[in-house]
Amino acid sequence: MKTLPLLALTLLLGGCAGGLRFDDSQRSVDHSSRVEFIVIHYTSSDLPRSLQTLTTGGVSAHYLLPADGRRIYRMVDENRRAWHAGDSQWRGRTWLNASSIGIEIVNPGYTDGPDGRTWHPYPQAQIDRLIVLLKDIQTRHGVAPVNIVGHSDIAPQRKVDPGPLFPWRQLAAAGLIPWPKAAVVQDKLRQLDGRVPEVAWFQHQLERAGYALPQHGELDEATRNVLAAFQMKYRPERHDGQPDLHSAALLLALPL
């Protein structure tokens, strides 16, 4: 019993360790979360391998979502930087690890076979769970809808995750991301009147949408990669990176 007051004293002194004391009675009014972006990935492996990769150093993510949607692993505190985005750019901002939350979704990605590339679908339970998680993060940090992105959006020259089978449309239906309205797309198609705009126009529009890409008017590989990333998201049926009328209409109809 004699040790109790001593313990209490130790706890009390712990509050001003190092001799620093703070007066919290006066607070600034304006401040915001350091989290401005949410980046969505697939792990390109199964759960055991994903867990191993994300717990042994080198790469990390704040959240890992298994296929059954039953559990969400929280692997890095949100106030800490996770290493998931790498060399990245979105709407003029670079190296997004510092200002983002990274979500890894357990999904094998794609398999290349004799008949071409096969992408692996996302179970609905997993997407349902993801949408709840995204809403929670977005609400707490005030993340702008345009800043909820895929790894392929912010690093289109290196990455294709979360891939063309990721249901961005469902995120849009849940009010999480901007989406071109079908009627507006039809309207823009009529305005284009069968004329596919020049490459420089696509480059400018893609930059306006947030992507980083050259603006030299040439249809080079870098430009095709970015257009393919845009198509994977908004028109996954064909994501060959070729400029076409429908992609032009989608770019014009995208609410930003």
Ligand SMILES: [Zn+2]
């Ligand atoms: Zn990724």
